[in-house]
Amino acid sequence: MPAEARARIYGVLTAWPENGLQRFPFTLWPQYVDERFEDSGLPPEIIADIKRMLYPYQKMLLFADVNVIMTRPLPDDVKMRVVKTLARKNTMLVNLVLNESSNVEKLAEYWGGGHRAKDIVPLLKSLKDVPGGGRIDISHLLPQFARRRIYTYPWTSLSPVDARKDCHWTAMNFFNLEPDDRFTDPEVAKREVAARYYQIIKPTKVGDLVLLMTSKAEVLHSAVYVADDIVFTKNGAIPTEPWRFMRIDDMASYFSAFYQAEGALNVIYFRKKEE
Numbered sequence: 001m002p003a004e005a006r007a008r009i010y011g012v013l014t015a016w017p018e019n020g021l022q023r024f025p026f027t028l029w030p031q032y033v034d035e036r037f038e039d040s041g042l043p044p045e046i047i048a049d050i051k052r053m054l055y056p057y058q059k060m061l062l063f064a065d066v067n068v069i070m071t072r073p074l075p076d077d078v079k080m081r082v083v084k085t086l087a088r089k090n091t092m093l094v095n096l097v098l099n100e101s102s103n104v105e106k107l108a109e110y111w112g113g114g115h116r117a118k119d120i121v122p123l124l125k126s127l128k129d130v131p132g133g134g135r136i137d138i139s140h141l142l143p144q145f146a147r148r149r150i151y152t153y154p155w156t157s158l159s160p161v162d163a164r165k166d167c168h169w170t171a172m173n174f175f176n177l178e179p180d181d182r183f184t185d186p187e188v189a190k191r192e193v194a195a196r197y198y199q200i201i202k203p204t205k206v207g208d209l210v211l212l213m214t215s216k217a218e219v220l221h222s223a224v225y226v227a228d229d230i231v232f233t234k235n236g237a238i239p240t241e242p243w244r245f246m247r248i249d250d251m252a253s254y255f256s257a258f259y260q261a262e263g264a265l266n267v268i269y270f271r272k273k274e275e
Helices: 003-013 030-037 044-052 066-070 076-086 104-111 117-128 144-149 167-172 186-196 248-256
Strands: 026-028 055-057 060-063 095-098 134-137 197-200 209-213 219-227 230-234 243-247 266-272
Touching (some): 095 104, 104 117, 230 248
Antiparallel strands (some): 095 134, 230 243
């Protein structure tokens, strides 16, 4: 089946929850397809078949035919490699670069939200004083909650509460020293935004909320802005989703793939009120 035909047929199938493979396909970025399969240990013929069954949606390529691969008489270790390879996630490594002309006070003011500026100034000054300048992964500049989780997967847990630690729990706890598990209830998170945030035109501060909403104003996802169109995000509560950095447009494309029946998603921004 041609990729374009598969995209149209599977796009229609997403309207029904019974079609789980089409509604929640594996996602791949076109520019990283070959990289995804590097060192996967998969037989070349399996890789070729998966690539043949990829189909486009917006900026991404999707794969919804894992059942076709898994029903073949393959060794268990090959089937495991198929799942691991398809489940890989892309993220970003983001560095802040400083040199002798950098304004440490302004940078500390930006990155030091939540009363952390005084802790950041010495670190930034030391980097500025490095001959030729220095750089630092911005993960070291994030609040404790995000710093501990970025680039990691959730611990395996049987706790019902842990199973609900999703994007909203992540976004609402961004500045908290101790996570507030009330935000595992999306209704509590919704009330928090309504009471303590206001809508803005675009995000310009660390901690601004980035919400993906349907045309019916249903909130599908929330993330936290960090800088330069980049967000800190946890794409679902499932343990196979890590905390990571994504660009806003990429995040919107990623979620659109799972909500094709909803049409275009709206990106809305909010900022917490001064206390």
